Amino acid sequence: MKDEVDRLVAAWRRERPDLDVEPLEVLSRVSRLARHLDRARRQVFAEHExxxxxxxxxxxxxxxxxxxxxxxxxxxxxxxxxxxxxxxxxxxxxxxxxxxxxxxxxxxxxxxxxxxxxxxxxxxxxxxxxxxxxxxxxNGLSAPERQNLATLLRTLTAPFDNTPA
Missing domain, CATH: 1.10.10.10 (Winged helix-like DNA-binding domain superfamily/Winged helix DNA-binding domain)
Incomplete structure (x- = not known):
């Protein structure tokens, strides 16, 4: 199953073959997911005033x-x-x-x-x-997949959480 990020990455690989665009495959999806989560959060909070x-x-x-x-x-x-x-x-x-x-x-x-x-x-x-x-x-992930994803995201975010702002 292809998503919008697959299309974006393919376009950059075609247009800029000199660049390693692999980070986009993960972080563009994280960014898009964050926008969906933000919308869902705003909706829930509005429902509860x-x-x-x-x-x-x-x-x-x-x-x-x-x-x-x-x-x-x-x-x-x-x-x-x-x-x-x-x-x-x-x-x-x-x-x-x-x-x-x-x-x-x-x-x-x-x-x-x-x-x-x-x-x-x-x-x-x-x-x-x-x-x-x-x-x-x-919903699209199994319980083990959710746990694996949580572990991977913790590995990425922990250094930011443990660094003074």
Whole structure:
């Protein structure tokens, strides 16, 4: 079965036989898959009245476990945004009733951000919808193929994840 990347690679091999275009065979497919995944994510988040960044913050809190709270600094680390951006995001989520700010009992000057019951509901529902979409995207692969692909992608992404930005 041929795909658009096969046609693109064949055209480059014809037009630029002096270049090794083999990286396109993998990375162009990864790029195209990322666009399909991005569309699926946006659709799911819209169905749950969330923006992508809202999902990121809510699910970081949800993954923290009971009582579903983190410091703004911990949220910064998990979502890779600046402190000013995080402050703005917390403000907007609090205004929607999805999170609340609480005093940090271990630091009189600090605050904690806690997921509200509504925020937990939104995070859980959006995650379930997202996983349904992602399963559909991976539907053409067997379980062993998915595991193999996950291992190969981990090998490619680990050096980036372990390098300071």
């Amino acid at each position: 969330l923006e992508s960044w809202e999902f990121d913050v809510l699910t970081a809190l949800r993954r923290a476990g009971t009582p579903y709270q983190l410091s703004p600094g911990a949220l910064l680390t998990q979502t890779l945004v600046t402190s000013g951006t995080m402050t703005n995001r917390i403000d907007r989520l609090a205004k929607k009733g999805l999170v609340e700010r609480l005093p940090d009992p271990s630091d009189r000057r600090g605050v904690l951000v806690r997921l509200t019951p509504s925020g937990r509901h939104h995070a859980d529902a959006a995650l379930a919808g997202l996983l349904d979409q992602e399963r559909a995207i991976l």
